[in-house]
Amino acid sequence: DGGITQSPKYLFRKEGQNVTLSCEQNLNHDAMYWYRQDPGQGLRLIYYSQIVNDFQKGDIAEGYSVSREKKESFPLTVTSAQKNPTAFYLCASSPLRQGGQPQHFGDGTRLSIL
């Protein structure tokens, strides 16, 4: 079955440490997205990519970095510059013809600070 796989499901970060969240899709979607979800708030866009080797900042990109070396993969690195990283992180993908509306989401990675 096609879908989006995020790993790990739970992740803990120490002070000053960078951590990388994995997102892989086998839906052949061109566009991929990273969101952050905090309690009581709507999803907020961190980064998005429409094509391999290209990505754009979203509303809350500070303290995060991404890469898009393959169509199937869009890893997110939470750097030590992100002072409040505790959240639920969701990766999504969509075909370009859907006008940018995310179609499929992964099951998320919950990041906490040790």
Added chain:
Amino acid sequence: KNQVEQSPQSLIILEGKNCTLQCNYTVSPFSNLRWYKQDTGRGPVSLTIMTFSENTKSNGRYTATLDADTKQSSLHITASQLSDSASYICVVSGDFGYGQNFVFGPGTRLSVLP
């Protein structure tokens, strides 16, 4: 400012009862509106999507309505089941750029009790 508001914030109903969730938005220009269901610890799953010209869309026991004039949408759940317990997220897509053209509401948390 483009915003999506949802009400109520949370709702508790008994199994078998109906309920209606509300979504108000100020996103302009409007492209489409989608309702997602998000189970705890999982990614959102799309329920319905409506464009400007559609005022109702059904998916099984879920019926979404849209009034583009008043910028309001509702999601009606009929004969609720325990598995309907989840957060329901309203997402409005605008036509003002590709990657950042959607605004997420904070969600309504529905609990269905036996």
